[in-house]
Amino acid sequence: MKKNVLISGGSGFIGKYLTHLLVEKGFSVAVLSRSKRENTENISYYQWDVNKQYIDENSVINADYIVHLAGEGIADKPWTNKRKKVIVESREKSIELIYEALKKNDKKPEAFISASGIGIYGAVNGPLICNENTPSAKDFLGTTCQKWEAAADKIASLDIRTVKIRTGLVLGKDEGFLKKLVPIFKLKLGSALGSGKQYMPWIHIDDLCSIYFEAITNSKLVGPFNAAVFDNTTNTSFSKTLAKTYGYTLWLPNVPAFLLKLVLGEMSKIILTGRRVSSAQIEKLGFEFRFKNLKDALKDCLLE
Ligand SMILES: NC(=O)c1ccc[n+]([C@@H]2O[C@H](COP(=O)([O-])OP(=O)(O)OC[C@H]3O[C@@H](n4cnc5c(N)ncnc54)[C@H](OP(=O)(O)O)[C@@H]3O)[C@@H](O)[C@H]2O)c1
Numbered sequence: 001m002k003k004n005v006l007i008s009g010g011s012g013f014i015g016k017y018l019t020h021l022l023v024e025k026g027f028s029v030a031v032l033s034r035s036k037r038e039n040t041e042n043i044s045y046y047q048w049d050v051n052k053q054y055i056d057e058n059s060v061i062n063a064d065y066i067v068h069l070a071g072e073g074i075a076d077k078p079w080t081n082k083r084k085k086v087i088v089e090s091r092e093k094s095i096e097l098i099y100e101a102l103k104k105n106d107k108k109p110e111a112f113i114s115a116s117g118i119g120i121y122g123a124v125n126g127p128l129i130c131n132e133n134t135p136s137a138k139d140f141l142g143t144t145c146q147k148w149e150a151a152a153d154k155i156a157s158l159d160i161r162t163v164k165i166r167t168g169l170v171l172g173k174d175e176g177f178l179k180k181l182v183p184i185f186k187l188k189l190g191s192a193l194g195s196g197k198q199y200m201p202w203i204h205i206d207d208l209c210s211i212y213f214e215a216i217t218n219s220k221l222v223g224p225f226n227a228a229v230f231d232n233t234t235n236t237s238f239s240k241t242l243a244k245t246y247g248y249t250l251w252l253p254n255v256p257a258f259l260l261k262l263v264l265g266e267m268s269k270i271i272l273t274g275r276r277v278s279s280a281q282i283e284k285l286g287f288e289f290r291f292k293n294l295k296d297a298l299k300d301c302l303l304e
Contacts, residue, residue, distance in 0.1 A: 005216060006063035006109075008032040008048075008094060009070030013175040014115070014208065018067065019043060021209045022216075032059050032070065050094045060101040060109075065216050068114040068152070070094050079140065079267045088144050095151035102158055111161040113215045114152040118166050118201055118228055120145035123273030125198055131278040132166070132224045140266065149224065161222055163215040165208075168228025168277060172205035173301045182302065185242050191250060194257035196236030198274035201228035204291035204300065211282060220285055229292055230279040235271070238294065245298045 005022050007015050010031035019029045023042045030044045031037070032055070037045040046059035050070075060066070072090040077083050095114065102108060121130040122137020136146045149164050156162035170176050184190050203211075208227055215221045236254075243250045260268040279289070291297040 002026060002028040003064040004028045004030060004062050005065045005067060006030045006032060006046075006059050007067045007069060008098070009068070010043075011035075011037070012069060013172060014170060014205070014212075015067075015069050017172065017205050018069075018209045018212050021213060025213065030059055030062065032056075048094075048097065050090060050097060053093070053097055055097050055101050057101045057104070060098060061105055061107065063109045066098065066109050066112045067212060067216070068095060068098065068112065071115070071148075074117075074119075074141075074144075075267060075270055078265050084140060084144075088147055091144070091148040092151045095148075095155065099151075099154050099158070102155065102160070108158060108160050111163065111216060111219075112152065112155040113163045113165065113212060114148065114155075116145050116149050116152075116164045116166045116224065117141065118168050118226060118275065118277050119270075120149070120166055121275045121277070123198075123269060124275040125273060127276075129230075129276045129278050130226070132226060132281050139269070141269070161219060163221050164224040165211060165215065166224055166226045166228075166277075167208060168201035168203045168226075170205055170208055171202055171297050171301050175205070178301060181242065185246055188243075188246070188248050189252065190239055190243050191252035192236040192239040192254040193260060194235070194254065194272040196234060196239070196254050198235050198272060199276045200233050200235055200238050200274055201226075201230075201277040202233060202238070202294065202297070203228050203289075204297040207289050207291055210290070211287060214282075214285070214287055218285065225282045226277045226279055227282065228277045228279060229289055229294075230277065231292070231294070232276075233294055235274070241294050241298060245295070245302055 046056040048055040119141030120136045122142045
């Protein structure tokens, strides 16, 4: 019988690609969503409502593995106090809901794999290379990731292997960050942001899905893992490579940091600050990135 992977937030960017990979590899997939959706041959849908603390418990009962991707978009709306609460609670409270459902059942999944972010290390613009033992930052993203991971650790307390995927900027066709940038760069109006010196650890969506697949199938993976290519990509080098993909050289001056702060407020930190991140821990376990070169990754995502 096919093993079943339950993916919370499986209808989003990463979830759709991961579902495709899992189905291809012979798994059945179940998606936890806030919306009612029609089942397909390989995907069954279950509903939940984190605010009302409701979950269809059949989703959890049938799961051999759980992947937790659900959460409000971090860069979707300005970070007012209300929005910050929504960002944190959509991650923390949703895991708690899964935890309570798991506690009631004797059958436990073989692993719980949660998304997390490299934002946990904060803005370390400098030579420091963050690894999985680097302390988490005290800023909003750092504390959000810390609470997110602490909620996942509660699942580990049920004796379930738990993995936390500290994800860099994910590159995928018509999705995520690139979806916002591409129309500007296609018009040759792209430019670097702020000083442009901020590091931008990135990962191709195919490699990220392979890391999730590894986390599902390889019981050696436990705890946090950075999921980003270890290179020297900064905002300037990223912008230059993206412009080159469309056949031109960056010509506009950098967008001034003060302007981005004015428009985006505190959320501008996402694009104005960065950190270098080591990928050694996942590579030590034998994982090999298919896309280690930004130019190739962008070409794969952008060119028809
Ligand atoms: N994409 C990146 O570059 C990146 C980088 C680092 C970390 N991550 C993290 O990886 C996870 C998946 O990312 P993604 O890019 O696939 O995100 P996404 O496309 O926004 O998908 C997330 C899904 O979460 C569900 N969701 C949203 N708000 C929710 C809420 N209040 N309660 C319950 N579910 C909610 C939605 O599914 P339904 O509408 O079906 O409920 C949505 O499709 C996120 O937690 C994200 O923060 C992503």
